[in-house]
Amino acid sequence: MRLSDLSRILPLRSLRHRLMLTSLIVVALPIAIVGIVFEHEGRQALLHEKQSKLFGLTQILDAELGPGFDSLLADLPSGWTDRAAAIAHLSAKLTLQTDRIAGIGDGIAVGYYSKRLDAIITYGPSASYAKTIGVSITADHPGRAVMDSAKPRVEFGTLVRGQIMNAMLPIIRNDEVIGYIWANEFIEAIENQQNVFHRAVLFVSLAGIGIAFFVVNSMSRRLSQEVGVIVDGLAVMENDLRRPLPPLRDELGNIVDAINAMAKALLDARSLTENILASVADGIVAVDLKGTITAFNPAAEQMYSMSADAVIGKPYHALFISGTDMVSVLLDTLETGCTHIGVTPDLPNLDGTLKISASSSVLRDGEGQPIGAVVVLKDVSERDRLMVQVMRADRLAALGELTAGIAHEIRNPLTSIRGFVQYLMECASPKEWQHYGPLIIRQVDSLNHIITELLAFGRPRAPRIDKVHLDQIAQEMAFLARGKSEARIEMDLEGEVPAIEADGESLKQALLNLIINAMQAISKDGSVTVAVRRLGDDHVMVKVSDDGIGLAPDYLDKVFDPFFSTKPAGTGLGLAVVHRIVDAHQGVITLDSRLGEGTVVTIRLPVVRSKQESPPC
Incomplete structure (x- = not known):
């Protein structure tokens, strides 16, 4: 199960709970793993130690056997021929050793088995197992595998004594297996020792987890309190950047200092922006993606005859006077993303209609995503009025220059014509008329050319x-x-x-x-x-x-x-x-x-x- 899945089940809504759960998983899981590994290794070590102990006992019995069963039967007249007598004789010789070795620890049992006699020679402690003397092991008994393979063997299971761990060592004399020696212990006794070890490991693990929980709880409580101070401070700072976060220690203190520095920088930037907006003579209106007004400077207040407190948070349509057909470049930019520069719509307000120059563009965040739109409004009513006066003055000046030019261009030919006519009025010679007549005609043609070009310029088709x-x-x-x-x-x-x-x-x-x-x-x-x-x-x-x-x-x-x-x-x-x-x-x-x-x-x-x-x- 992942932590995200666990968080859906448990109410991990606070940072402290998540820290405690994460820390406990980080701390408790290694402790549990170490406990499990330690217990497993301890069980294996205990079994290894038991096996080593039991094999040590068989080796002692093997050493005490000396040259073998033959030397012990040397003083028995019948020797190997009388099986019962041989078993009784060997048992009497070896019982003391097996009882002594079996008395080393509680639950320990040892004995000899003769391959030639196919019988248990001795089984100590004899007080408990003397009745097994002379008994042959079954055909599938692991002791026969030990004698056949001539290799030591450990067997777990139900044997002559019951549920035991049995260590069996072959008796080899002159490269011949003559029987085997065993040493065993009840599995229940081994399990009891393992349970004691298990309880010790469990206690240590639980104690470690408990200590870890206490430490994590204390640290998470302190950390949660300090983080809570930051969260509460940020909630207050959201509405008032002038209230800094209280100082803290260590790394969280560095974070608090950084947040306070950022808040001061943001406050300075906001103050600068507000001062700029308040000082700009042009009206500035900003809206979010829903068309709700987010900024409204004093110049816009005068243009719309509305206060910023009354319009911020309301739809931009609320600024329009009912019954007027207002074309908004701001809303068009918000809807289409188009930028408008120097559009000159009429702005109706309570005091009349203003002629404005509007320029709108899309507002974007730091990642370039659109977050709204802004429009800059310039009142050009007075400018247009002055421009009309300037244009009228320019037209009058141009008309004056045109009039002066026309007068100059026409006066020269007229002066020449008047002079020629006056001269001819006093002259009766036909030759004089023939000489000056073409000059007068050329002056008239010049006047006609000027009038033609003037008409082409002043009244183009x-x-x-x-x-x-x-x-x-x-x-x-x-x-x-x-x-x-x-x-x-x-x-x-x-x-x-x-x-x-x-x-x-x-x-x-x-x-x-x-x-x-x-x-x-x-x-x-x-x-x-x-x-x-x-x-x-x-x-x-x-x-x-x-x-x-x-x-x-x-x-x-x-x-x-x-x-x-x-x-x-x-x-x-x-x-x-x-x-x-x-x-x-x-x-x-x-x-x-x-x-x-x-x-x-x-x-x-x-x-x-x-x-x-x-x-x-």
């Missing part, structure tokens, strides 16, 4: 989306631009570029503008490179680079602004239109330029346009 190949568009626009200039245009196309969802005509316009700008920035021996690449599985890239004059660092932040241009005849709307087209395709455009080294414009476009933006998981 909706893109017509289709599957287009960006590498083919790049080749076509490079070919078209090459026809208008002698500049060297190099193509760097990747082997496999997927088709993308885009407005091909709009992209042609954007690429043509970029290539023309690059060609206008290079010298006669310069070059323009158009590269198209695949970026992973989701995006493609087109890059237009030149080794021209480049831009000054102060101009890099203004290149996409309307009416900003470094070219004397430029309107400043080309790159602004390109930027608008890339934005309409959900792409990104970047410009990198170094003065005197050249410019690189990179456009990154998605392969598939997203229909609806959703927060990443």
